[in-house]
Each structure stands twice: as structure tokens, then as C-alpha cells.
Amino acid sequence: MKNIKHTLVSSLFLMGAAASGSVQAADWTGYTYSAVSTTAAVKGMERITDRVEAETDNLTITLHLGKTLQIASSDITQAVGDGFIDFAADLFFSGNVPIARILNLPLLIQNDEQWDKAYAAMTPYLEEGFAEQGVTFLGAYRYPQQVIFTSFEMDSLDDLENHKIRVTSPEQGAFVEAFGGSPITLSGSEVPTALERGVIDGVLTASAGGAKNWHEFLDYNYRLPVNYAYSAVIANTDAYESLNEADRETLATIVNEETSKITEAFLVDEQAQKESQADAGMTIIEPKPEDLAKAQEALASFWQEWAREAGPEHEQALQDVLKALGK
Structure with a gap:
């Protein structure tokens, strides 16, 4: 009888909790x-x-x-x-969520202010893509922005020609190819040996990213904002x-x-890492305005082609981002 009463009380408690909307x-x-x-x-x-x-x-x-x-x-x-x-x-x-790669497109976004505008335009697409x-x-x-670090002297985009650059995405690869370079995909652990042996001549990364570990092999940093x-x-x-x-x-x-x-x-x-790397002897070069314009112009057709191949929703999302950026 005692056990029956205890069970009844427990059941009534659980029913009351459910009715009150409490959550476990x-x-x-x-x-x-x-x-x-x-x-x-x-x-x-x-x-x-x-x-x-x-x-x-x-x-x-x-x-x-x-x-x-x-x-x-x-x-x-x-x-x-x-x-x-x-x-x-x-x-x-x-x-x-492939549509999310729009925010990774090379030269589409060039600074923090542009990122905020593009991200706001993409948020509904991100929510929908993940919901699926x-x-x-x-x-x-x-x-931070993914920029160019090299073992060879570089102070313009033309210097990429005939050089092998480690990339981490097809979008970065499209940028390297647009200026005559060869994109190479390697894991992070392979990069130091590849740089030391000349398998690659440079990398796309951030000062606070891969360059933290690989700076001793990289003499030049051309700070063109390739992508995020x-x-x-x-x-x-x-x-x-x-x-x-x-x-x-x-x-x-x-x-x-x-x-x-x-x-x-x-x-x-x-x-902080950029300053530390400069103090250690790395040559830091800010991109010329004409190089920024040249890079954006060269990659604009790639954005449209990429979106067209991906489908109508991607095309619409890209147009929304371009509108937000005033491009």
C-alpha cells in the first residue's frame, strides 16, 4: 500500500510539472x-x-x-x-551548407565593415541552410583576413606568377590561379617541411594563424585581403x-x-603577431590600391560563375551580398 501511494504521488507530481510547463x-x-x-x-x-x-x-x-x-x-x-x-x-x-561559402569568395569582402554588411545579408541563408x-x-x-606570405620577394600581384602557394579552399585556389600561380593543398602539419624543401613557395593564412608557426620560413607578407x-x-x-x-x-x-x-x-x-613578425625580420608590404582594384576585377567573374553553377538560391544570395556591399 505504501508503494502504491508513493507511485501515485510521483505520478501526480509529474503531471503537475508537465501542466505547468516546467522543463527538465x-x-x-x-x-x-x-x-x-x-x-x-x-x-x-x-x-x-x-x-x-x-x-x-x-x-x-x-x-x-x-x-x-x-x-x-x-x-x-x-x-x-x-x-x-x-x-x-x-x-x-x-x-x-555550401551556400555559406559565399562569405569565403576571394576579394568579395575587403575589410571589417564590409564583413559586417555581408554577414548580415547572409544570415537568413545560413539559418535556412543549417535548418535543413x-x-x-x-x-x-x-x-583575421587571409593574406599572402612568401619565401620569395613579393610587392605586387604579378609576383605570384609561376609560384606554388598552399591554399585551404577552392576559392583561394581560384585567386592564386587568376594571377598565374599554382595552388597546392596540404595539411598544416605538412607546411613547414614543404616550405623548407621548396615544394611550396608561400601560403595564404593570417599572422595570427599559420604564420605564427611558420614565420621562420616566410620572409615576405603581402597583405592583400584575399578572403576570410x-x-x-x-x-x-x-x-x-x-x-x-x-x-x-x-x-x-x-x-x-x-x-x-x-x-x-x-x-x-x-x-600583435604582425608586429612581432616584422621585428623578427619579415618584410610587411601593404597592397597598392591599384592591386586591390585589379584583384577584385579579376575575381568578380569567378563570383558570378561560382554562384551560377551552385544554383538559383546561391545566385540570389550573392546578389543580396553584392547589394549590401554596394558592388
């Missing part, structure tokens, strides 16, 4: 592509998880660094959509929608604030 505590699994805990990106993700625990009613996130779970970098968005993980930062999402994967797009942070890389911060849609409204709003606010701080931290580090 959620313990999410979080993941980031980066395996280095000292980067601005990981520190920012850690701040997000700390703030979520302190500021939400029913949510905690346990963050795992890159390579600590059996998830390939290119599969993070899919893992979130499948519910294997609930929350992530994904730098390699373009295979799952069962994923909620919460925000993004970006890395950015990371999406995402959540499994079912998990996100199961949160109460207050926690959803709090999570969105936290992500918005902390992704802005991550971007700013990268920009601060970019300036």
Missing part, C-alpha cells in the same frame, strides 16, 4: 574543432559554457576539444544534426527547441556576445 534540466555535449585550449576560439567556447551554467535555468554544456570525440572535422554539423552532440563550433561546415540539416545556427566568429574564414556556432534543433523560451533567449544572447569577443581577440592577436 538539459546536459548538452559540446564540441569544438580546435584541439588547442589556448586559442581565442576555445577560450571563447569555454566562456560560453561557463556562462550558460551560470545564467540559464536548466542548461549545462560539457565542452570537448577537437579529436577527443570520434568526429571528423568535416562531419561536425552532421553530428550535431544527428544528435550525437548537441552544441558545437564548426569551421569546416561548408560541405554541409536539423541544426540551429546561433552565430559565428571569424578569423569563419566558424559557425550551432545547436541540434530538437535539443534547442526543447529548452524553455528564457533559456533559448539567454543562450542566443551569450553566443552573440562571446562570438564578438572571439573575433575581437583574433584581431588583437593579428596586430
Whole structure:
């Protein structure tokens, strides 16, 4: 009789909780592509998880660094959509959300102000693209501009001709080819040996990115803003929608604030690393205005061709971005 009474009380409690709309505590699994805990990106993700625990009613996130779970970098968005993980930062999402690559197109975006305008125009497309994967797009942070570092003397675009440049995307490859160079794809771990042996003559990266580790092999930095890389911060849609409204709003606010701080931290580090590399003997060359104009003119047809091949939605998104940029 005692057990029956206890069961009845428990059932009535659960029914009352459901009727009042209360939500059970959620313990999410979080993941980031980066395996280095000292980067601005990981520190920012850690701040997000700390703030979520302190500021939400029913949510905690346990963050795992890159390579600590059996998830390939290119599969993070899919893992979130499948519910294997609930929350992530994904730098390699373009295979799952191809329309997002518009923001990576070479010479389309040339400064921070232009980035903000282009990103605002692309946000609805990003939200829709991730939603198709069962994923909620919460925000993004970006890395500094990808610029040109070389072992050979370079002070104009014409100097790229007949040189082999390591790239990290087809879009960067299109830029190198437009000026007579040969794009080479290598993993980051292969770059130092490739530079030392002359397999490649330069790289596209940031001062606060690959140049941090490879600067001893790179004598020149031509700071033409080729393109940007950015990371999406995402959540499994079912998990996100199961949160109460207050926690959803709090999570969105936290992500918005902390992704802005991550971007700013990268920009601060970019300036510090550029100065440090110059002090160590690297020659830093700012691009001539005519080179910027020449590069944009050369790549404009590539933007249109890329979007046309990708389909009507991509063409419309590109036009929205170009309109936002006044181009």
C-alpha cells in the first residue's frame, strides 16, 4: 500500500510539472574543432559554457576539444544534426551548407565593415541552410583576413606568377590561379617541411594563424585581403527547441556576445603577431590600391560563375551580398 501511494504521488507530481510547463534540466555535449585550449576560439567556447551554467535555468554544456570525440572535422554539423552532440563550433561546415561559402569568395569582402554588411545579408541563408540539416545556427566568429606570405620577394600581384602557394579552399585556389600561380593543398602539419624543401613557395593564412608557426620560413607578407574564414556556432534543433523560451533567449544572447569577443581577440592577436613578425625580420608590404582594384576585377567573374553553377538560391544570395556591399 505504501508503494502504491508513493507511485501515485510521483505520478501526480509529474503531471503537475508537465501542466505547468516546467522543463527538465538539459546536459548538452559540446564540441569544438580546435584541439588547442589556448586559442581565442576555445577560450571563447569555454566562456560560453561557463556562462550558460551560470545564467540559464536548466542548461549545462560539457565542452570537448577537437579529436577527443570520434568526429571528423568535416562531419561536425552532421553530428550535431544527428544528435550525437548537441552544441558545437564548426569551421569546416561548408560541405554541409555550401551556400555559406559565399562569405569565403576571394576579394568579395575587403575589410571589417564590409564583413559586417555581408554577414548580415547572409544570415537568413545560413539559418535556412543549417535548418535543413536539423541544426540551429546561433552565430559565428571569424578569423583575421587571409593574406599572402612568401619565401620569395613579393610587392605586387604579378609576383605570384609561376609560384606554388598552399591554399585551404577552392576559392583561394581560384585567386592564386587568376594571377598565374599554382595552388597546392596540404595539411598544416605538412607546411613547414614543404616550405623548407621548396615544394611550396608561400601560403595564404593570417599572422595570427599559420604564420605564427611558420614565420621562420616566410620572409615576405603581402597583405592583400584575399578572403576570410569563419566558424559557425550551432545547436541540434530538437535539443534547442526543447529548452524553455528564457533559456533559448539567454543562450542566443551569450553566443552573440562571446562570438564578438572571439573575433575581437583574433584581431588583437593579428596586430600583435604582425608586429612581432616584422621585428623578427619579415618584410610587411601593404597592397597598392591599384592591386586591390585589379584583384577584385579579376575575381568578380569567378563570383558570378561560382554562384551560377551552385544554383538559383546561391545566385540570389550573392546578389543580396553584392547589394549590401554596394558592388
